[in-house]
Amino acid sequence: MKPITIALIALIVVATLGLTQVVFTVDQTERAIVLELGRPVGDVALEPGLHFKLPVVQNVVFFDSRILDFDARPEEITTADKKYMNVDSYTKWRIYDPLTFYTKVRSVQGAQARLDDIIRSQLRVAVGRYTLIEVVSHKRLEIMTAVTERSRELLRPYGIEVVDVRIKRTDLPPENARAIYGRMKAERERQARQYRSEGREASARIIAEADKQRAIILADAEKEAEIVRGDGDAQATAIYAEALGKAPDFYDFMRSLEAYRKSFGDNTRFIMTPESQFLRHMR
Amino acid sequence: MNWDWEKLQKQQQGRPGGKPPGFDDFQQHFQKFKNFKVPGWKLVVPLLIVLWIASGFYIVEPDEIGVVKRFGEFDRITTPGPNYHIPFPVESAVTPKVTQIQRLEFGFRSVARGLLQSNFQQGVSREVPEEALMLTGDENIVSVQFTVQFMIKDAREYLFNVASPEATIVHVAESAMREVIGRSRIDDALTTGKQDIQVETRDLMQQILDSYESGINIVAVQMQNVHPPDEVIEAFKDVASAREDSSRFVNEAEAYERDILPKARGEAARIVNEAQAYTEAKVRRSQGDASRFLAVLTEYNKAKDITRRRLYLETVESILQNPDVEKLIMADDALKKSVPYLPLDKLPRQATPSQAKQ
Numbered sequence: 085m086k087p088i089t090i091a092l093i094a095l096i097v098v099a100t101l102g103l104t105q106v107v108f109t110v111d112q113t114e115r116a117i118v119l120e121l122g123r124p125v126g127d128v129a130l131e132p133g134l135h136f137k138l139p140v141v142q143n144v145v146f147f148d149s150r151i152l153d154f155d156a157r158p159e160e161i162t163t164a165d166k167k168y169m170n171v172d173s174y175t176k177w178r179i180y181d182p183l184t185f186y187t188k189v190r191s192v193q194g195a196q197a198r199l200d201d202i203i204r205s206q207l208r209v210a211v212g213r214y215t216l217i218e219v220v221s222h223k224r225l226e227i228m229t230a231v232t233e234r235s236r237e238l239l240r241p242y243g244i245e246v247v248d249v250r251i252k253r254t255d256l257p258p259e260n261a262r263a264i265y266g267r268m269k270a271e272r273e274r275q276a277r278q279y280r281s282e283g284r285e286a287s288a289r290i291i292a293e294a295d296k297q298r299a300i301i302l303a304d305a306e307k308e309a310e311i312v313r314g315d316g317d318a319q320a321t322a323i324y325a326e327a328l329g330k331a332p333d334f335y336d337f338m339r340s341l342e343a344y345r346k347s348f349g350d351n352t353r354f355i356m357t358p359e360s361q362f363l364r365h366m367r
Numbered sequence: 368m369n370w371d372w373e374k375l376q377k378q379q380q381g382r383p384g385g386k387p388p389g390f391d392d393f394q395q396h397f398q399k400f401k402n403f404k405v406p407g408w409k410l411v412v413p414l415l416i417v418l419w420i421a422s423g424f425y426i427v428e429p430d431e432i433g434v435v436k437r438f439g440e441f442d443r444i445t446t447p448g449p450n451y452h453i454p455f456p457v458e459s460a461v462t463p464k465v466t467q468i469q470r471l472e473f474g475f476r477s478v479a480r481g482l483l484q485s486n487f488q489q490g491v492s493r494e495v496p497e498e499a500l501m502l503t504g505d506e507n508i509v510s511v512q513f514t515v516q517f518m519i520k521d522a523r524e525y526l527f528n529v530a531s532p533e534a535t536i537v538h539v540a541e542s543a544m545r546e547v548i549g550r551s552r553i554d555d556a557l558t559t560g561k562q563d564i565q566v567e568t569r570d571l572m573q574q575i576l577d578s579y580e581s582g583i584n585i586v587a588v589q590m591q592n593v594h595p596p597d598e599v600i601e602a603f604k605d606v607a608s609a610r611e612d613s614s615r616f617v618n619e620a621e622a623y624e625r626d627i628l629p630k631a632r633g634e635a636a637r638i639v640n641e642a643q644a645y646t647e648a649k650v651r652r653s654q655g656d657a658s659r660f661l662a663v664l665t666e667y668n669k670a671k672d673i674t675r676r677r678l679y680l681e682t683v684e685s686i687l688q689n690p691d692v693e694k695l696i697m698a699d700d701a702l703k704k705s706v707p708y709l710p711l712d713k714l715p716r717q718a719t720p721s722q723a724k725q
Contacts, residue, residue, distance in 0.1 A: 109440075109456075110440070111436070111440075112436055112440055112441045112526070112527045113526075113527050132436075132438075132439050132441065133437075133439065133440035134440075148530060150527065150528055151535075151579050151581075153531055153538070155538070174542070176535070220502040221502065221503070221504040221506075222549070222550060224545075224546050224549055225546070248578065248579070250538070250539070251542060251545075252545070253497075253541065254502065254545070256502070256508075261508065264502075265598045268553075268595070268599045269602045272603055272605065275606045276602070279612070279613040280609045280612050280613055282613055283609075283613025283617055284613075286620070287617050287619060288620070289620075290621055290623070293624070294620075294623060295627070297624075297631070298628060298630075301628070301634075302631055302634060302635055302638070304635065305639050308642070309638045309639050309641065309642030310642070312643050313645055313646055315646060316645060316650055317649065319649075319650045320650050320652070320653035321653075323653040324656065324657060327660050327661055328660065330661070331668075334664055335660065337675065337678075338660070338663070338678070341678055341682040344686060345682055348686045349689065349691070349692070350689065350691035350692065351691065352686075352692045352693065353695060355696075355697060356694070356696050356697075357696070357698060357699045358699065362683050
């Protein structure tokens with residue numbers, strides 16, 4: 085009874101271990117190839133799910149089937165106008181043919197070395213076609229498309245599919261940045277000057293116009309005032325003339341008397357003789 | 368226990384192959400346990416089996432989605448609520464959060480990346496210049512700080528298609544924003560064009576991420592703080608103050624205008640009114656004078672001579688009444704004998720012989 089039990093337990097343990105040698109699963113994020121004595125078996129990679137293999141002589145290599153990242157070091161590249169710039173790019177790639185991949189590059193490390201080589205040189209070529217400012221602004225897309233397509237072609241034989249190469253940053257060398265800052269400053273200063281002088285101009289216009297308006301208003305008023313005064317004088321003259329015309333002599337006499345009264349005030353010396361009209365009765 | 372077993376049976380009915388996967392495994396376990404000399408093993412073994420079966424239960428929360436793999440291969444998506452999968456090693460389940468919006472920061476750091484902070488304050492953020500500085504299409508440099516909000520839109524794609532989703536979003540965001548800014552003008556980026564840049568960047572990011580089949584949805588790209596680089600910020604500020612100066616000059620001029628014109632109009636009214644007053648007074652005075660003259664004339668005509676004399680005498684009297692008027696009466700002969708001598712330089716007074724005439 086007892087030896088049988090022990091044997092049974094041993095059998096179960098061995099069977100369990102054996103099972104792992106025969107059965108294996110491939111995850112949804114992976115593809116796998118079975119190697120028999122180092123050579124791939126079959127001509128397609130295994131899809132996710134449950135698979136079987138021969139124990140001992142066959143072993144399994146798993147490959148990530150997801151889109152992988154390759155973030156290259158920023159690189160100094162010369163542009164068409166002989167300026168240097170730091171171009172930082174990233175590459176998205178995937179192992180599309182694990183069998184080829186395994187025979188050509190073996191591992192992800194090997195692939196990265198290839199990617200680094202090819203993408204770096206393609207980027208150099210593409211960026212070298214354009215001037216610095218073109219690279220930065222409107223030629224970006226052309227460069228990325230060109231590098232992606234060319235690298236894709238070159239890396240296909242390794243079982244690698246280049247999904248996308250994109251430029252992240254394009255940093256300018258310090259002296260270019262300084263030049264740009266200088267230009268930006270100058271541009272803004274010009275704008276500021278323009279705003280201020282335009283403001284002054286508008287202000288001067290308004291003030292001059294206002295002064296003119298004031299002058300016109302006052303002159304108009306003076307004119308009207310003179311007209312009104314003249315009218316008054318005319319009316320008064322007419323009224324006087326009408327009244328006085330009725331007795332010019334009498335007016336003359338009256339007005340003279342009034343004039344004497346007003347004129348002979350203080351500091352007047354009268355020398356009279358009894359002959360005078362006024363003293364007649366004193367004789 | 369019976370019920371559990373039935374449930375397991377039911378689970379397996381919909382599948383090809385009557386024998387449940389992992390059955391062998393289970394049998395081996397069973398055998399192992401059978402031979403242990405544990406007191407009461409008849410009770411322990413079924414208990415272990417029950418536990419193993421129960422380990423297939425999992426809860427999918429309302430904000431999650433269940434993704435079940437069988438032998439590593441994607442099998443099905445499950446909805447929120449209690450769910451069941453065939454226990455290890457046959458099936459496994461993961462429950463990514465699909466409604467949670469995550470947030471990434473670019474050009475600045477307020478908190479650790481990838482955490483959505485509701486109490487986000489811009490004041491406590493730190494700028495990261497090498498990330499923020501970008502070139503614009505009109506050859507200017509601008510500092511852009513922005514955030515990207517994303518969520519999982521397809522759990523299956525998100526889990527299985529891209530190796531490092533978050534790093535991918537970071538790369539794509541940087542690349543897309545720089546591409547869009549590289550097409551824009553600095554003044555747009557700083558002022559009115561922000562909305563367009565945000566939308567354009569969001570769309571570009573979405574397009575790139577869709578091309579990777581990443582299962583990620585970019586909810587929003589938001590520009591937090593866009594400003595000119597520190598080296599030139601003074602010049603930019605000066606432009607703003609120049610604008611203000613300009614409108615201040617104009618405002619001051621308009622204020623001057625609004626000040627002097629009403630004053631001038633008031634002055635004008637005064638001038639005209641004075642003239643009118645002068646006229647009215649003058650006319651009235653002349654009318655008064657005229658009627659007075661006519662009144663006197665009427666009486667005068669009645670007794671011309673005597674009135675004339677009376678008026679004459681009254682006038683002379685009123686003149687001579689003034690004590691300051693010197694009166695000198697000389698006889699005619701004396702006057703005739705005296706030499707008329709007029710010391711003009713010495714005399715402060717003027718002697719005027721009055722010859723009142725008839």
